Amino acid sequence: MAIAITNPTTGEVVETFKPHSDDEVDRRIAQAQSAYEALAGTTFAQRAAWMHQAADILESDVDQLARMITIEMGRPIVQARAEVLKSARGCRFYADNAEDFLAPTTLGDPSTVGASAAGTRYAPIGIVLAVMPWNYPLWQVLRFAAPALMAGNAGLLKHASNVPGSALYLDALFEHAGFPEGSFRTLLIPASGVERVLRDDRVKATTLTGSEPAGRSLAAIAGSEVKHVVLELGGSDPFVVMPSADLERAATVAVTARNQNNGQSCIAAKRFIVHQDVYDAFLSSFAAKVAALTVGDPLDESTDIGPLATKSGRDELAGQVDDAVRHGATVVTGGQVPQRAGWYYQPTVVADITPEMRLFAEEAFGPVASVYKAASREDALRLANGTTFGLSSSVWTNDADEEDWFVDHLDAGAVFVNGMTASHPELPFGGVKDSGLGRELAAAGIREFCNLKTVWKA
Template sequence: MAIATINPFTGQTEQEFEAHSEEEVDRRIASAHEAFHTLRATSFAQRAEWMRAAAQLLEDDVEELARLITIEMGRPIKGARAEVLKCAKGLRYYADNAESLLAPEQLADPSVVGASAAGTRYAPIGVVLAVMPWNYPLWQVLRFAGPALMAGNTGLLKHASNVPQAALYLDTLFERAGFPEGAFHTLLIPASRVEAVLRDPRVKAATLTGSEPAGRSLAAIAGSEVKHVVLELGGSDPFVVMSSADVDKAATVAVTARNQNNGQSCIAAKRFIVHTDVYDEFTRLFAERVAALKVGDPLDESTDVGPLATESGRDELEGQVADAVAKGAHALTGGYVPDREGWFYEPTVLGGVTPEMRLHLEEAFGPVATVYRVADREEAVRVANGTTFGLSSAVWTTDPEEEDWFVRNLDAGAVFINGMTASYPELPFGGVKDSGVGRELAAAGIREFCNLQTVWKG
């Protein structure tokens, strides 16, 4: 795949970029390795000052960055602007909290281990490689980079090939903010060259957000090198609506939960599992509100849904829906490629989905929702857990006992009650099963790339 900005609204190539040479990649790895020795010796207070400066740069550049994101991957401008501001918030969270999240811990009674003092401390490990996707071209990267740099690590970014301008902006962000040169570098390379970077002994760990096959490949390489990885590999999140739910509110939130970022979100609700008592009302409201979404130019402030980021992604989604319809599913709204320029797919709600259809098990990465009718909570959980994914989930119910029951029985990295899944700097983020390993954000995220060191004193 060429390293290029291809505008998904027009299908036109805006700008192409040459991949970095082997010599340049080596120089950047060496620079990150040297910067690690400098950065680890700095104080949390100094790193926090630089991190807050990076957050301010994002806010200063918000309009330019939002437009860049929209042109590169088609996200409606309102959402692109919100992404930039969320990144600034995330960086400030770690600037404010990294020192306390990584504070040493002491045993209250060290004599039990025969010591006068004993405990643990968190130490940075070195250069961490981040392999990141295009769908949140700033947030996916900075939710890793913020905690990694605040812990004293340095970072290398291999970004998706269709968002090179976002990648190059990030290449200079932290140095502009005051971090040592080399603390964070972008590598403009194709996926085929990631293995060589990960096997370099100066690179100590890796994180990947992306497809399950990409995650398995990266993890296999890291395992052979005995290097730590964090993987977030997407999902097919259930959105369960029970008979006691506020159906009107659930249907309204469901529209956003499925169609945020043009439906191209790992944590977007994708499978809507609805109790039979409220199924007809929910599906009617849901389909009506999806049909009312404005599809169009993502630079238009009034647009709700823009084009998919890539032509291949649009074609994949079209194939999934065609397979379902051929096997008996029916569209409550949408279900087709609109007759217009750009990589659009009409926002869609499909009923009658059955296990032999691709959409039953595969992740739909675009504005397509599937709805299921269930008789009770036991069936709801069977359907919800009936995929290989387990990233997040949402449950709508006003029964406190039922809330607790779903939390205990859903196989997912998160359960949201009466709301839609979102990521927050203050809460850990990650999945189970084929949705990945490890956690980002909160205390768990900053500790992933640290050496938990035991210290014993006689």
Template sequence: MAIATINPFTGRTEQEFEPHTDAEVEERIAATHAAFAELRRTSFAQRAEWMRAAAQLLEDDVEKLARIITIEMGRPIKGARAEVLKCAKGLRFYADHAEEFLAPEQLDDPSAVGASQAGTRYAPIGVVLAVMPWNYPLWQVLRFAGPALMAGNTGLLKHSSNVPQAALYLDTLFERAGFPAGSFHALLIPASRVEKVLRDPRVKAATLTGSEPAGRSLAAIAGSEVKHVVLELGGSDPFIVMSSADVDRAASVAVTARNQNNGQSCIAAKRFIVHTDVYDAFTRLFCEKVAALTVGDPLDEATDVGPLATESGRDELESQVADAVAKGAIVRTGGFVPDRDGWFYEPTVIEGVAPGMRLHLEEAFGHVATVYRVADREEAAAVANGTTFGLSSAVWTTDPDEEDWFVENLDAGAVFVNGMTASYPELPFGGVKDSGVGRELAAAGIREFCNLKTVWKG
């Protein structure tokens, strides 16, 4: 894939970028390694001052950044603007809480281990490589970079090749905010050159958000080098609606849960698992609301759904739906490529998806929703857990016993009750099974790339 801004609304290439040479990559790794020696010696208070300055820069540049996001990957401008502001909030969260999250801890009774004092403390580990996707081109990066730099680490970013302008903005953000030169650098390189960077002894760990195959590849390389990784991979999140649910509210939220960011979100609800008693009512409302979405120019404030980010992504979605229909599934609304420029696919609801269809097990990375009818909570959980993924989940019920039962029995990194899955700086984020390992955000996220050091004093 060329390193280029290709506008998904028009399909036209707007700007191309030369990859960094081997010499330029070496220069950036060396600078980031040198910056670690300086940054780790600074105080939390100093880092927090710089981090708040970075948050302010994001807010000052919100309109410019929102436009970059929209032009590079097609996200409707309202959502792009919200992403920038969420990033600023996330950076401020870690500026406020990093010292608390990484505070030393002491045993109440050190004599139990034969010591006068004993406990733990957190220490930064060095340069961390982030391999990031295009779908949230700022948030995915900054939810790593904020805690990593507040812990005293430095970062290298290999961003997706179709969002180079976002990558180059992030390349200078932290230095502009006051962090030591080299604290964070972007590498404009293709995926084929990631392995060499990861094997560099100056790079101590890696984090990747992206596809399952990409995660497996990076983890294999890191494992051979005995380097820690955090992986946030795909998801096929269930959205369960039980008979006691507020069906009107669930259907309204379901539309946003599936179609946010043009449906291109790992944590977007993808499989709608509905109790038979409310199946017809929910599906009718859901289809009506999906059909009413405004599809169009993502720079238009009135647009709800824009184009898919890439032509290949649009074609993959079309292929998954065609496979399901050929094997007996029924399209309730949408299900076609409209006759217009750009990489559009009509928002779609499809039912009758069954084993043997690609949509039953694969992640649909775009605005296609599958609806399943179930008889009880046991069947709902069986369908929900019946994939290799386990990122997040949502359950709609007003029965307290049912709420607790689903929280206990769903195989996922998160369960949202009577709401849609979202990521918050205050809560840990990550999955199980093929959805990844490790956690981002909250205290867990900042501790992932720290050495938890035991300290014993006689």
């Protein structure tokens, strides 16, 4: 894929960018190494002041950044604005909490290990390479960058090739905020250039948010180099509705849970598993609300659904729905490519899904909801856990015993009860099975890229 901004609303190329040469990549790695060595001598208080300044810059640039995100990848402008402000919030969270998260610990009775004192300390490890996707072009990066820099590491970013504007903004952000030159550097390189960077001895670890094949490839390289890796590889998250649920609220939240960011979210609810006793009522309400969404120009404040970010993504989604229909699925609403410029797809609800359909096992990355009927809570759990993914999940019930049962048995990195799955700086984020390994956010996220040292004193 060329490194270019292509407006998905029109399909027109806005601007192209020349990839960095190998010499330029080496220069930027060297800058990051020098910055890491400088950051190692700074205090948490100093880094926190710089990180707060980065948050201030994001907030002051919110309108400019929201427009840039919308033009680059089609996110509705209201949601794009919220992404910028969430990114600033994430920066402030780590500025305020990093020192506590990485505080030394002491063993209560060091004599048990034959010492006068013993405990642990966290230390930064060096340069961390991030390979990031286009769907949340600021938040995905900053939820890695803020903790990495607050821990005293330096960062390199290989961003998705269709959001170079966001990538270059981030390249300058931390330096403008006061961090040493090179603390965070963008590399304008193709996917084929990642291996060379990761094998550089100065790069100590890597993180990727993206597709399962990309994650497996990166992890294989990191493993061969004995370098730490954190992966978030998407999901096909279940949204389970039981008879005791508040159906109207569940249906209302389900619309947002599926269609946020034009349906292009790893943690968007994708499979709606509804108990047979309330299936018809939920499906009727849910489909009507989906059909009422406004599809239009994402720069218009009233638009709910904009275009998908890429033509290939739109065509892939349409192919999944067409395959389901050929195998007997029912399109309750939507299911068509609109006759208009840009890479749009109608908000869609599909029922009567069976295992031979691609939608049964594949992640649908766009505004398409698959609805399943469950005969019991055990049947609902079987369907919920019946994919190779395990990122997050949502269960709707007002039965306390049922709530605990689902929390215990859902095979996912998170369970949200009577609410929409979301990422929060204060809570760990990550999945199990093919959804990845490791955690971002909260204390777990900053500790992923630290050396946990055991300290023993005679």
